[in-house]
Amino acid sequence: MIFGFWQGASGLQAGARYLDALAADISNVNTPGYKRHRVQMVEVEQGPLYRSDRVQSSPIPDWVRYGSGAVLGALQRDFAGGAPMATGVDTDLMLNGPGFFVLREENGQVGYTRHGAFRWDGQGHLVDPAGRLLLDVKGNPLTLPEKAVKAAIGPGGVVTAWVPKAGGALEAVTVGRVGVALEQAPQMLVAADGLYRAGPGQGELPLGEAGQGGRGDLQPGYLEGSNVDLAQAMVDLLVVQRAYSMNARALANADELWSSIHHLLG
């Protein structure tokens, strides 16, 4: 029996996931490189209830159509760019346009991110806040030469180190170029552990130089802000909460109707 249960329940389920997405967005309003969710709900129409006493004479009989509520049609990310935040730290990087930084974890797995707060660690590697290695255009970790006393990242992602020569002078050595991966349809990426991984059936993304082949430019000294619009997210939160409680009311109503019939003869 239908009685408004499935419609109300589906509205609550979809609404709960919508609220989850909004809550995640609001909690990440200050996370560099964070991409907000884009939620789309879709209606579910059950088939028509055919009226047996009607004769099928018109092209589409005037059946009573039953809707079965709503479901989440798509839960995606909005990859619009975030605002640049100047930090003055020369190992903070921002991609001004499409593309991702490429990180390698301890277990060898590759991940992608827009969060560009990198630091030199004790072993001379350029790492992210979780200790994952930043890769260059060839897919190798960016590693400083042992005796390097100074390093800088230039526009375009060229990493230069200065090594003391015999005689005290410093010699500039090119360490590598920060690799930028490009994905035509970033919706395929799966978000996990604070970075993106290649989705099922997706190979490793092609690496290239910043500013080449559609990739955005690299800006050292800046971080990309979260693209969450807090005002919009709060408004959405209110709206979705109200819709949620209305669906709960519809469900409760259906329950009352059921229980009143159930107690009719009892």
Add this chain to the structure above:
Amino acid sequence: MIRGIYTAANGLLQASQLQDITAHNLANQLTPGFKRSLPASGVYPWHYLRLGGTSFLMGMGTGSLLDKTALDWSQGTWQEGGSADAAILGEGFFAVEAGGETLYTRAGRFTVGADGYLQVGAGWRVLGPVGPIQVKGAEPLEINSQGEVYAAGARQGLLRVVVPGREAVVEALENGAYRIQGPLQEKTPALLSGYWESSNVDPVREMSQLLLAARAYEGSRQVLKAQDEALQQASRDVGRV
């Protein structure tokens, strides 16, 4: 009295159907392009009774029923979105492909799917004048007010917008899109870029309708109860010796 029970049952059924329709509208308040269902009640066939041995005919109704449901085609509210959102100004539908068929929708939150094609709604491929629109190029995705699709500044295609003729029949399908049979006219897209059309559900009206359904149900239930009690009395007390 048994006829009375059926009459009351018809009333219960109609009230519960009204509850279903209202719950469906409420569940889809936030669905892009959703059009709310309107219930239309009718009267169940009348019976004509002959009184006693006379030729006097009395008409008696046997309850109500949900005659048909219709869709309210009024425009939904415009929600501010991003560059990949577009709302149709005035009449018309976007053309999409789903299950090998050309279907139509007013949902306007566009994305690029995993297969590289422009998508909307529940993953339906969006159609241009010659077929599904393929997007070659990274995001950001942009839809402008003429319906042109851009990815990272390069033009990818044009959206197709159609307007059904007066005789066309629009059918709401299980997957949330519409099937249109009958005359269709291609329309030059005139869109509101940066906004998407939300549902046309008025929560106040729906909540009132929910209450109405509950009270109507209660009323018919009382009638059912009264009919049942009368029948009980007739079968239990009247025939007693």
